[in-house]
Amino acid sequence: MEALLKPTLYAADGTLQGGRCTCGHVFFPMQGHGCEVCGRHGADLQPMTLQGRGTLLSSTVVHLHADKARPAPFTIGKIMLADGPVVRTLLVDAAREVEPGTAMATTLVAVGTGDDGQAILDLRFKPEG
Numbered sequence: 400m401e402a403l404l405k406p407t408l409y410a411a412d413g414t415l416q417g418g419r420c421t422c423g424h425v426f427f428p429m430q431g432h433g434c435e436v437c438g439r440h441g442a443d444l445q446p447m448t449l450q451g452r453g454t455l456l457s458s459t460v461v462h463l464h465a466d467k468a469r470p471a472p473f474t475i476g477k478i479m480l481a482d483g484p485v486v487r488t489l490l491v492d493a494a495r496e497v498e499p500g501t502a503m504a505t506t507l508v509a510v511g512t513g514d515d516g517q518a519i520l521d522l523r524f525k526p527e528g
């Protein structure tokens with residue numbers, strides 16, 4: 400068995416839990432506080448499943464993190480999702496920058512083991528194909 404580290408943000412099939420406003424604005428993650436474009440809130444904001452695909456805008460390798468308990472290096476990417484929102488996320492390769500413009504897709508990787516021995520999975524992006 401496997402468990403997702405952040406099940407409110409993504410699903411086991413690699414899709415993302417975003418939202419859409421009645422004005423057409425698509426955002427991630429899902430929230431009901433208010434649309435950043437038009438200010439509507441509440442029922443005007445509805446959950447929307449976003450494809451786990453996008454285009455890399457930039458990436459950077461972090462060699463030293465302020466939190467020394469955090470393993471480094473790791474690579475952060477800024478990705479424009481196919482559905483519109485831009486997300487900052489971890490890339491699969493810990494120490495390799497990726498060319499901007501590269502097509503990216505989500506993948507789930509094991510990041511630990513739960514008390515009951517089940518694998519805990521977290522979401523990363525990797526070059527597609």
Ligand SMILES: [Zn+2]
Nearest residue numbers: 420422434437
């Ligand atoms: Zn709106």
